[in-house]
Amino acid sequence: MGFFHQSWDDAKKKGDRDREEKVLTPYLNCILKSPRPNIALAKQLADRAVSIKKSKWSLWRQAETYLMRWNHFTGDDDEEVKLDYFDVMDELERYPGGKPFYNQIMAQECEINDDWDAAVAYMDQANPDNGLGVTLKKWGLMLRSQRGDLIDRAVSEIQNLCASKARQQAKRVFSEAIADLYAKALSNKGQLQKFKLKHLGLPLTEAKLEEIYLNARNSGGRSWEIDD
Incomplete structure (x- = not known):
């Protein structure tokens, strides 16, 4: 993970947005899959990726990060964190080509809530091309x-x-x-x-x-x- 952080830092200092965009995705993946994810850093990376290039892919990662942030949140502003998640999900759903990715995040949310039937249904909806x-x-x-x-x-x-x-x-x-x-x-x-x-x-x-x-x-x- 240190390699990705250094690469991201170097790209930012040089103003190389293309390089920064390429580094952000694997860096964010490493954080989200770690046993104890740094949620604040993940949010920073996800927001930065969207600001560099808004796409269904970057919005998908942002929504996944915000779901994890809401799931892990233990502070007093839970309602605000939840609304932040709803906002990015709404943008992902409305973005061209974003609905299948929206459905994947909804499946993750249902899994967190142990609603397995709904989770499977969302995954079926997330796969219109049968990939x-x-x-x-x-x-x-x-x-x-x-x-x-x-x-x-x-x-x-x-x-x-x-x-x-x-x-x-x-x-x-x-x-x-x-x-x-x-x-x-x-x-x-x-x-x-x-x-x-x-x-x-x-x-x-x-x-x-x-x-x-x-x-x-x-x-x-x-x-x-x-x-x-």
């Missing part, structure tokens, strides 16, 4: 729910995807991610067996399938998530 990257996020959410019906649905959807002859290129790109999530879903259900991974028919080596199997067995079925 596999967003679908993987949805399956990860279903696994995190620890609900048998949602995990069963994720397993069924993975099996149907792999059995289909469609979306071959996407399946090749995400083959390891698909197998990893499938293995952890099976492990969660107490049904993990190596031959079931092979039956998916994904283009993975025996060594990679063995690695995925062992990771799932040792993880106890914890969810797998892809980076944005």
Whole structure:
């Protein structure tokens, strides 16, 4: 994280907005994914990214940051923090092409509130083009729910995807991610067996399938998530 901070600081001093924009995204990601995120710094970075270049991407990150800020807030101005989040969400929803990203943030909000059915519904709405990257996020959410019906649905959807002859290129790109999530879903259900991974028919080596199997067995079925 220190590297990103130094790079950001250097870009600011030189007035290199293009370089600053490129550094802000990975820097913000590191903060948001850390065990103890610096929310104040994350807000500063997210706001700066929007000021440099307003886009559906920068507004998405800003909304995610403001949701985390609201979720972590413990002060006396909770209503103001909540309204700040609502304001950026309203802007994201209205921005051209922003609605799918708005729905992803709404899914995160529902997950925080343990409203898993609504969270899954929002993830479905967030994926009008049926992109596999967003679908993987949805399956990860279903696994995190620890609900048998949602995990069963994720397993069924993975099996149907792999059995289909469609979306071959996407399946090749995400083959390891698909197998990893499938293995952890099976492990969660107490049904993990190596031959079931092979039956998916994904283009993975025996060594990679063995690695995925062992990771799932040792993880106890914890969810797998892809980076944005």
